[in-house]
Amino acid sequence: MKKRREKIMFTDVVKMGKKGQITLPKLVRDEENYRDGDEFTLSQMPGGDLMLHKITEKTPEEKLLDFLETVPKFDWRKAFREIEEERNRER
Amino acid sequence: MMIYGADSWFLLCLWNKEATAQRMLEEVQTGKSHLVIPYPAVAETTKKLMQQGNPAERISTFWSMLESSKKIRFVPLEKTIAVEGARVSMTHGVPLMDALIAATAKLTGCHALFSSDSDMAVLAKKKYVTVKSW
Numbered sequence: 001m002k003k004r005r006e007k008i009m010f011t012d013v014v015k016m017g018k019k020g021q022i023t024l025p026k027l028v029r030d031e032e033n034y035r036d037g038d039e040f041t042l043s044q045m046p047g048g049d050l051m052l053h054k055i056t057e058k059t060p061e062e063k064l065l066d067f068l069e070t071v072p073k074f075d076w077r078k079a080f081r082e083i084e085e086e087r088n089r090e091r
Numbered sequence: 092m093m094i095y096g097a098d099s100w101f102l103l104c105l106w107n108k109e110a111t112a113q114r115m116l117e118e119v120q121t122g123k124s125h126l127v128i129p130y131p132a133v134a135e136t137t138k139k140l141m142q143q144g145n146p147a148e149r150i151s152t153f154w155s156m157l158e159s160s161k162k163i164r165f166v167p168l169e170k171t172i173a174v175e176g177a178r179v180s181m182t183h184g185v186p187l188m189d190a191l192i193a194a195t196a197k198l199t200g201c202h203a204l205f206s207s208d209s210d211m212a213v214l215a216k217k218k219y220v221t222v223k224s225w
Contacts, residue, residue, distance in 0.1 A: 083139060
């Protein structure tokens with residue numbers, strides 16, 4: 001939900017462990033808010049580069065905000081004034 | 092954790108992605124707040140969205156998405172609320188719709204009601220509900 005701030009490219013050298021494990025640098029984990037148990041997709045690019053992508057399930061509230069990006073806006077203050085007038089007629 | 096009631100005013104703010112309404116939704120997402128949506132506000136907002144030319148399917152998606160949040164509760168207009176609404180309307184001389192929405196907020200333990208309605212301000216003055224607007 002938070003707006004991502006502009007990030008600079010980050011490069012570091014990491015070493016593979018015995019079972020093929022690689023540790024993501026702390027700087028990256030903190031920056032991206034990666035936690036124990038987070039899941040990632042690992043894709044091998046045609047040139048052999050590896051790309052890591054965190055799997056995120058959006059919350060219902062985030063999905064709602066995405067949906068609201070697509071709906072047409074209107075003068076909601078005027079719309080509510082009309083509602084208020086209607087309420088007053090039924091007083 | 093704060094519990095807020097939503098008048099139609101807030102729901103229209105939210106539909107239009109007004110900045111404060113959006114921030115409130117973010118608070119809901121983080122669990123800092125919960126939201127109570129009274130059925131009468133759903134009816135009023137739906138009518139207004141229809142008048143604005145929105146297809147039924149789009150409006151229905153809006154409600155379904157709100158319903159899918161565990162931190163947002165839709166409150167039906169049941170007997171206790173209906174009777175309390177009538178009493179508030181009579182006692183304080185406010186329209187029944189305002190009274191029903193305010194009664195829902197009151198009886199569900201809302202800390203405040205999001206509304207800019209002048210009659211809600213009357214109820215706030217009489218200390219029936221706390222009203223927040225921006």
